Amino acid sequence: MKVGIAGITGKFARRLLTHLLEPSNPTLTIKGYCRDPSKLPDFLRSSPQLELIQGDAFNTELIASFVKDCDVVVCCYLGDDKLMLDGQKLLIDACEAANVPRYVASDWALDYTKLELGQLFVKDPMLHIKAYLETKKVVKGVHILVGGFMEPIFSPFFGIVDAQANAFKYWGEGDEVLEGTTYSDAARYTASVVLDPEATGLLKFLGGRTTIKELAKSYEKVYGVPxxxxxxxxxxxxxxxMHELRAKEPQNIYSYMSMFFYYYWANGQTVLGPELDNARYPDVKPVDWEGFMSLWSREQLGTAFFSLGQIGLNLILEWPFALYNLNN
Known part of the structure; x- marks a missing residue:
């Protein structure tokens, strides 16, 4: 099988690549497309199973070369609407022309299919891309939903958890259902989907469900503090x-964007359940919210998201052969 990964140097793409390059997939070959291959760690870049093509998201000639002979193309783009819409459409058109059977859209989100355009505005491109894929005759869309990523939920961006003060700050009643999956587990599920030729359409995977009040109890249990x-x-x-802030300073997106995420994450509209696809890949054992916290010290919990771009001990432990490649 030949897998194409567009935007291969990003945080999520690195995780996906790591899982695809596990020893259990020795015949798999991967084509990566990116602007700067040097951003990939040496132990990944030097893999004999990996071919890298350097180019930007709007170079139609290079994109056509990238998708050629692929059995599936995974888009790991993350950027503005032009990239997420026009950039993905170029990839999809190239896949259609090259008879690529499947295209994994850059989703990995809460269930945006239940949203109306303009509600959670940063997810609008996903709705457009899903509709665009449905117009194609050859390439089939694959859309992976995972709830919220756990790592950024604990980051200062959301302002929910203050590890220094051991405080949880929340909107609502505190008993709203919150769904989440770690980056690594989402990447593991994606790797399983990529390797499964029959996996198409909307797929839902989840690490765990919780509420703010339950999350606080788990925090107390893991860290031993009130x-x-x-x-x-x-x-x-x-x-x-959130709407007042957006109306007042629409250009200051970071002053209100986390609020939009929180609202549509917690109001029940984008819940994945009750039917999930976890059982389709029983070898993937995702961690739940409490399990995620147990992986990090209290002091490091808020920085978990930022560590995703680093190749450190956690990544080495996840892929034992990384240590060999780093030392040789």
Whole structure:
């Protein structure tokens, strides 16, 4: 099997590549497309199973060369609407022309198919790309949903967990269902999907479900410290606040974007369940919210997301052969 990965140097793509290059897949070959191959760690870049093509997202000639002979193409782009819409459409068109059977869209999100255009505006490109793929005759779309990524949920971006003060700050009642999966587990499921020629359409995988109140109890259990719960307001208050901030300073997207994510993550509209596809790949054993916290010290929990771009001990432990390649 030949797998194409567009945007192969990104955080998620690195994880996916690591899992695809496990010793259990010795005959797999991978074509990677990116602007700067040097951003890949040496032990990945030097793999004999990997071919790298350097180019930008809008070079139609290079993209056609990249997708040629692939059995599946995975898009790991992450950027503005032009990249996520026009960039993906170029990839999809190239796949259609080259008779590539499957295209894994750059999703890995909550269930955006239940959203209306403009609600969680940063997910609008996903709706457009899903509809675009449905117009194609050859290439079939693959859309992987995972809830929220656990790592950024604990980061300062969301402002939910203050590890220094052992405080959880939340909107709503604290008993809203929150779904999440780690980057690594989402990548493991994606690798399984990539290797499964029959996997097409909408696929839902999940590490765990929790609530803010349950998450606080897990935090107390894992770290052995009491937690303070601070309610910021109702979900209606959140809705009003986030729209007021956006109307006041639309260009200051970081002042309100996390609020939009929180609202549509917690209001029940984008819940994946109850039917999931975890059982389709029983070899993948995802960690739940408490399991994720147990992987990190309390002091490091808020930096878990930022460590994804680094090749450190965790990655070496996940792929034993990395240590060999780093030392040879």
């Amino acid at each position: 937690v303070t719960l601070e309610k910021r307001g109702s979900l209606d208050d959140l809705y009003k606040t």
